[in-house]
Amino acid sequence: xxxxxxxxxxxxxxxxxxxxxxxxxxxxxxxxxxxxxxxxxxxxxxxxxxxxxxxxxxxxxxxxxxxxxxxxxxxxxxxxxxxxxxxxxxxxxxxxxxxxxxxxxxxxxxxxxxxxxxxxxxxxxxxxxxxxxxxxxxxxxxxxxxxxxxxxxxxxxxxxxxxxxxxxxxxxxxxxxxxxxxxxxxxxxxxxxxxx
Amino acid sequence: xxxxxxxxxxxxxxxxxxxxxxxxxxxxxxxxxxxxxxxxxxxxxxxxxxxxxxxxxxxxxxxxxxxxxxxxxxxxxxxxxxxxxxxxxxxxxxxxxxxxxxxxxxxxxxxxxxx
Numbered sequence: 001x002x003x004x005x006x007x008x009x010x011x012x013x014x015x016x017x018x019x020x021x022x023x024x025x026x027x028x029x030x031x032x033x034x035x036x037x038x039x040x041x042x043x044x045x046x047x048x049x050x051x052x053x054x055x056x057x058x059x060x061x062x063x064x065x066x067x068x069x070x071x072x073x074x075x076x077x078x079x080x081x082x083x084x085x086x087x088x089x090x091x092x093x094x095x096x097x098x099x100x101x102x103x104x105x106x107x108x109x110x111x112x113x114x115x116x117x118x119x120x121x122x123x124x125x126x127x128x129x130x131x132x133x134x135x136x137x138x139x140x141x142x143x144x145x146x147x148x149x150x151x152x153x154x155x156x157x158x159x160x161x162x163x164x165x166x167x168x169x170x171x172x173x174x175x176x177x178x179x180x181x182x183x184x185x186x187x188x189x190x191x192x193x194x195x196x
Numbered sequence: 197x198x199x200x201x202x203x204x205x206x207x208x209x210x211x212x213x214x215x216x217x218x219x220x221x222x223x224x225x226x227x228x229x230x231x232x233x234x235x236x237x238x239x240x241x242x243x244x245x246x247x248x249x250x251x252x253x254x255x256x257x258x259x260x261x262x263x264x265x266x267x268x269x270x271x272x273x274x275x276x277x278x279x280x281x282x283x284x285x286x287x288x289x290x291x292x293x294x295x296x297x298x299x300x301x302x303x304x305x306x307x308x309x310x311x
Contacts (some may be wrong), residue, residue: 071229077225085218117257183267191239191260
């Protein structure tokens, strides 16, 4: 089956289909994380006592990761802006930096997880750790997914730039929207889990 | 595949953005980046004061909301998006609020209210 792909702006919506599609997907993601946040509120408010995040988790590491993820959002949007300026070489540099920063984030999380597991802090240990592993684990999966898509556009997928730069720019813009969403989720996860 | 192979000279305009705006956008991205960094430092600094939990939660969520709004408005270009996207997000926000309000339907001890 030949699925039509178009970046043409529809007259009825004023948008191209891909843009509507990615925003609807992000809306479903808001509900996914929202359900987990609601569960967190329910469990925390129902608990007789709840530890401050900074007594269990590593705040300096998480602060570093926050800076890493925010920086990756900037490099992502700069990658898109480079395509808009028709500077493909610059796009590859910024997109490469975005992927690397995503990797740094995951490596830091790996060290964080290893430390907790090493001292016997498992998801089953208590509700705080259960929530911590669930929320950060799901977020990490999103970071990984975004990295895979971005790596595709950095590597094999970038051939489309030669054939059709408008389509390629459109795709990068939409993968960027997902990546910024992942950053946005972390912006809320960081204070709620680590600092409060 | 369709044949709208539109590799025209006016690339930025083809993608629905004004080419003259791109340079202006880049300057805004840098400003937003600096603001996000400052707010991250503010978030961590405030947590050091060990404020009472309700105050700490309110302040932390307020700062996070400002940061989130900056990312959504400028990096995700929500500030200049079409009405349909706003409608989708308004509906999402309404359901999101209901979702977060669900715990308030519980007793203080965390159990659901039974009829």
